[in-house]
Amino acid sequence: MPRKTDIDLLTYPKNPRRLSDNAMDELSSVGMLHPILDAVAQDPELRLDIRDGYFNVYYGGGSLLRLQKSRQGWMARFDEKYFRKMPHQVNLPSATIASETDTRCWVKVFPALIKVMDGFWAAKPNVERRHCQEIAQANSGRFGTPPGDYLILDIEYQWAHRRFDLIAVRKNPRMADPEGWSVPKLVFVEVKSKPAACKGSAGLYVHAQDYASIVGAGGGCRLNEIRGEYESVIRQKENLELIDRRLGFERFSVATPEFLLIFVDLNPDADSQIAKEMEKVRAFAQQLPSVSIHKMFLTKTDLVMTKNNRKTL
DNA sequence: GGGGCGAGTATGGCGGTACT
DNA sequence: AGTACCGCCATACTCGCCCC
16 A cells, blocks of 8 residues: 555545435434434534444544444444453444434443443543543534534544544634624644654654645645535534534635644743644745645643634744 | 445554553 | 654555445
């Protein structure tokens, strides 16, 4: 498989994150997968995210359940690796889902599977992934207007082997739309909780380069595809009531998407290594006036993303 | 026999830790 | 501090099966 540096960004074939009409029907109130959506709706710690022809339910930054259509029908999968530290205490329901009853069997074991995942992470913490999902939860558009200026659309977005922790929109108030959610700006987000993750092959500078390469790919036409991909994700999530339709999303702003570095309980200025890395990012941003790079400081106890805690680089 | 599909598996990216 | 390795994620690839 090619490394990201070998990929032709002009021709890279991106399969958009989108569910089939059949999947949307099965998740609807009359479909056999609907109990999953119900469970997600009732538990703010769970989120459902749309992938390319399948979807995941995430808990604590890990995949609680993955649902994919196969020839036999819908297949549910729990990552058995989580049992490694905590040998099988849960009898998994049948992988094949053929009825609403089958789906209910899976939903019934969610609490037990969550205990297994918690047990796994007690031995092996996943601080940053957990922060990502907590940020997504704190800046959700599921239960009405988001508390801050951002709404998280998705987690772990990958494009041409480049990966970002979160995809968000930032509200864009105008005269005709004082609330600002109808034509928001697309945002690529990278979350950092530890100094060591700020440098090196997945550090701040490399992520800034990845962002710039995507935004500029094909003279901006690849970016238009990504906007289209997320317009579709928003529409599907509105239909699944995972994004509140009353926010009135219409389309994305044509403005260049923002790249946002979020530091959780981390002060980059207090760490000379991070400060050095930030300086590289700043220099990179200055030579590319079209890009828009910002940083934001959050704490574990206040993960609401606002303009006030954001600073231009 | 070849095209399409899909289950299983490999690979790469990234975070995290443990060891030097 | 550097690095080597592991775990988890998304996704790309492989190869066998089914159907024409």
